[in-house]
Amino acid sequence: MRYANRIDANQNKIVDALRKAGAVVRIISQGDGIPDLLVGYKGYTILMEVKDGAKVPSARKLTEAEQKFFNDWQGGLLMIVNSPEEALEILENCG
Helix, strand or coil: CCCCCCCCCCHHHHHHHCCCCCCCCECCCCCCCCCEEEECCCCEEEEEEECCCCCHHHHHHHHHHHHHHHHHCCCCCCEEECCHHHHHHHHCCCC
């Protein structure tokens, strides 16, 4: 049985901040460990897994499927973001 994907409470704020900074953002969360966001910025492609920074660290850990994706990934940047500020800091380091 497949369950509906849960969206972290801060995802919309992170997406808005990235877009205001000039990034192209697509929400691609599909479950199965796939990160939440596909971000294009100044020639960089970044996958971002959104976690709710307001939650305790134990509630922000990667699911088993997410951890497998992170372990197996061989492409470009793959990051965990807990806040709009963290997401913007990643962009700053790209350009």
